[in-house]
Amino acid sequence: MKVERVKGTRDFLPEEMAKRRWVFERIRETFERYNFHEVLTPTFEYTELFKLRSGEEVVKQLYAFLDKGGRDISLRPDMTSSVARLYVASFQTAPKPIKWYYIANMFRYEEPQSGRFREFWQAGVELIGSDKVEADAEVIALFTESYLATGLEDFTVNIGDRVLLDEFAKMLGVKDDIGLMRLIDKKDKLTKEEFVKALRDIGLSDEGVEKVLSLVEIKGEPNEVLPKAEELFTSEEAKAEIKRLYELVDLLDAYGVSKWIRIDLGIARGFDYYTSVVFEAIAPNDLGIGSIGGGGRYDNLIEVFGGRPTPATGFAIGIERLIPILERKGLIPEVKLRPDVYVIPVGEELGVRKAAIEIVSALRRAGVETDLELTGRKLRKALDYAGRLGVPHVVIVGRKDLESGNVTIRDMETGEQKVVKKEEAVGELMTLLGL
């Protein structure tokens, strides 16, 4: 009988936890500066909740099971459904907008591969109750700033638009608009020839193919490519949406994040609930990691969940995709897992052991990260241990010193030792540590 981890899950060891926590903290601080507030919903919901949003076919991606009461339950595949449920149930009459954030684990029943696990973490926000372009700008600015807060600078936030994509499918008169969008979404993975062939395969005419090729050209600096969009689209609805995009990039300029903003009308980001602006962040890397986060506007979802029609927008940052990139770039600070002081009692006498504990306790209360030798190993081995760990200061508490009320403080770097009164040990160590 062997106990193993469940497929697609991971154990996080102290060193990695410290790094992850550092990343979470940078993101959390940024979210809070934008006045988003943290919420947490249950790890699992009725499977129905997730079906409601995305239809039956999502079930195969869900980590779903029947509980002992026969309830059809799924671990959350993301936070948006739960947040929408919470909003509909209890916050419809709350002052708008609602600005919530979360940092939590999500679950998807998929084959694990690079940057992809069955349990993974996302940090995201939802802004509910504003259909204004200001809300999109606020969210996209925060999205950008969140990456910047982790030290990442080599990335772009690419903005697309579902209204324009839908309009585009209408213009072409294709039946399989989902197929078209999937194809457009993965254009970068194909050569131009393959792309054209695939377009013909779904029934596009030469003219249609030409139009798609012009669409995917609308990619780059907003001020360079948005005029091209104006040429391509003719309907009033599309014109209005393009105007909105112009405003959006203008506002993002005021936020001071234009440097990272690009337009890419080929972005679709899933096919279920986004209704207008969509966006994703891409950071160049050699790890095979694509998007490191994304989001968009979803103005219909609340209604689907039984609420009054309410506009909303949000994003999620994929932690498992971000961290390897940060690590590769050396942006996550090294973490210290050793104590600053290590106290070694020498000998078995109760008095010695208690004296050691008293020093450890006093140091800990004074805010010093302190460890006590707990295995009963001999002084030689204990010093060896402290040396390997890189502990800077060791306190040796032994009967000989204690008889005259003293303990010994050893500097592990130089090997210099100092005998001090037991009562003065804490003060002395604080000075040595510069506290």
Place this chain on the structure above:
RNA sequence: GCCGGGGUGGUGUAGCCUGGUCAGCACAGGGGACUGUGGAUCCCCUAGCCCGGGUUCAAAUCCCGGCCCCGGCCCCA
């Protein structure tokens, strides 16, 4: 769900093709040489062939199935 490559003490590995020495080595861990002074040295100890079945006198080694890991596809909320 599909495809490719893997799985040997805690970690990293040799052995596998060509079946047959107590499954070797390094690091890590515990103890001792050394009963109050570290990183050295020496000695000892702990600990392994992913699981199940098959072939064989004999399986880590060959065959089948499963599980898991790495990567790709599909899909990506």
